[in-house]
Amino acid sequence: MELNPVLVAFVILGILLAAGHALRVRSALLQRYFIPASLIAGLLGLLLGKDVLGQGASLLGLSALSGGLYSEDVLQVMTGITDISITLIFAALFLGKPIPRLKKMWNQAGPHLSYGMTIGWGQYVLGLLLFLLILGPLFDISPLAGALIEISLQGGTGTAAGLRSTFESLGFPEGVDIAMGLSASSIILGLVTGVLFVNYTVRKGYTSHAKKAEDRTQAEKEGRFEEEHIPAAEKTTRAEAMDSLTANLVAVFLAIGAGMLLQQSLVWLEQVTWGSAYEVYIVKHIPLFPLALVGGVLVQWVYGRFLPFPLIDRGMMLRIQGVALDLMIVSAIVSISLSQIGQHIFVFLILLLFGLGWNWFGIFVIAKKMMPDHWAERSALEYGQSTAMTTTGLLLLQMVDPEKKTPAFDSFGYKQVIFEPFLGGGLFTAASMPLIATFGPVPVLIGAALLMVIWGALGIFYFGKGSGASRPDA
Structure with a gap:
């Protein structure tokens, strides 16, 4: 009888997480450097895949293991789990707590938005300058390569794969290989360098709630509660009516449904307006998770306005997000492809090194000026997103602020x-290559540079000077 690949994928995730937790409990080194079990599990899973175990088995003539331990069906399920998990996390983000006023939301989001926009538009500026000065003259590559840093590092593997038809229709099919290679490599390097950054900030005392290794109890090092301190589960409904977890999951699913409805409405609007008129389709490349966040805001507003009794519990929502985060980290790492670099190795290396260098400049120089309060926690989150995966940012934040006590x-x-409707897989990310192909690299460079300067100035001189998140009404 054929096994269900979905169940097989979850069994594999369970085995990997159990193995990762067991290794962490027994390794003082892993505890010292705040390495979570999900990251250990993901790296173990990556080693057992086709690009590591499979390649080694092929060299030894072991054809049965040439594809690693996972079938293609299971790997596809892993990719789906990653997408579902991040949607669950963002759908639950505002559920179970009052919706803040727009002014407060702007003040809280402003520093992150200014920083993200500055880094994102800066990735276009850097990529197009590299094309004009190095890549074009020396390697005779398409000017579309100037968009690859933002597409790959800020957008990630999903965005790179989703733009395959755009690469091909614009005569740059090799760009898919370079973009996928950049995404996969930056994920690995982002994880490694991000963990180094986290440990640096903890040792220097820049974090607010992460304890140094020597200050933690043995139970804290092993990632468990003392028996007398195990927190009680919150319940909002009686079991004979509906389990509390079910009730809270219903709210999450309704938020995702609202996000889907919004997404499909926007796709329809594009189809009947500029899409059909100019054959330019952008909205369909916007991922679901930021729209599920909007759906969560809507569900929370309806719940707060029309239900007079407690049903959604914030603590339960944090547990749902925690489960989704663990599953997302493992499945995302396991499904990374390490064989997508292609033949343009020098172009690939130049874009990768300069792209990561810009991100490091961002967290050590720009972030301190834009996000002075809780700089380390905010920077860890933003650095992860700007190196190919929002997952990485959430993982790094989990290491320095596991209880979400900072506003990060x-x-x-x-x-x-x-941010997401425009960059990191949004409207401009999808439109960047058609714009470069239509107008040339220089006009797009000028526009990106102007937006980078505007957002940078807003972040440094407005939010960085205490006019935003550090104000009392923020």
Whole structure:
């Protein structure tokens, strides 16, 4: 009898998480450097895939293991789990707590939004300058390569894969290989360098709630509660009516449904307006999770206005997000392809090194000026997103702020509502290559540079001077 690949995928995730947790409990080194079990599990899973175990088995003539331990069906399920998990996380972001005033939301999101926009538009500026000065003259590559840093690092593997038809229709099919390779490599390097950054900030005392290794109890190092301190589960409904977890999951699913409805409405609007008129389709490349966040805001507003009794519990929502985050981290790492670099190795290396260098400049120089309060936590989150995966940012934040006591997580969520529709897989990300092909690299470079300067000035001289998130009404 054929096994269900969905169940197989979850069994594999369970085995990997159990193995990762067991290794962490027994390794003082992993505890010292705040390495979570989900990251250990993901890396173990990656080693057992086709690009590591499979390649090694092929060299040894072991054809049965040439594809690693996972079938293609299971890997596809892993990719789907990643997408579903991040949607669950953002759908639950505002559920179970009062919706803040727009002014407060702007003040909280503003520093992150300014920083994200500055880094995002800066990735276009950097990429187009590299094309004009190095890549074009020396390697005779398409000017569309100037968009690859933002597409790959800010957008990630999903965005790169989703733009395959755009690459091909614009005569740059090799761009898909370069973009996928950049995404996969930056994910790995982002994880490694991000963990180094987290440990640096903790040792220097820049974090607010992450304890140094020597200050933590043995139970804290092993990631468990002392028996007398195990927190009680919150319940909002009686079991004979509906389990509390079910009730809270219903709210999450309704938020996702509202996000789907919004997404399909926008796709329809594009189809009947500029899409059919100019054959330019952009909205369909916007991912679901930022729209699920909007759906969560809508569900929370309806719940707060029309239901007079407690039904959605914030603590339960944090547990749902925690489960989704663990599953997302493992499945995302396991499904990384390490064989997508292609033949343009020098172009690939130049874009990768300069792209990561810009991101490092961002967290150590720009972030301190734009996000002075809780700089380390905010920077860890933003650095992860700008190196190919929002997952990485959430993982790094989990290491420095596991209980979400700083405003970083909520502020980042507010920011995504405005940021994602444009960059990181949004409207401009999808339109960037057609714009470069139509108008040339120089006009797009000028426009991106202007937006980078505007957002940079707003972040440094407005939010960085205490006019935003650090104000009492923020």
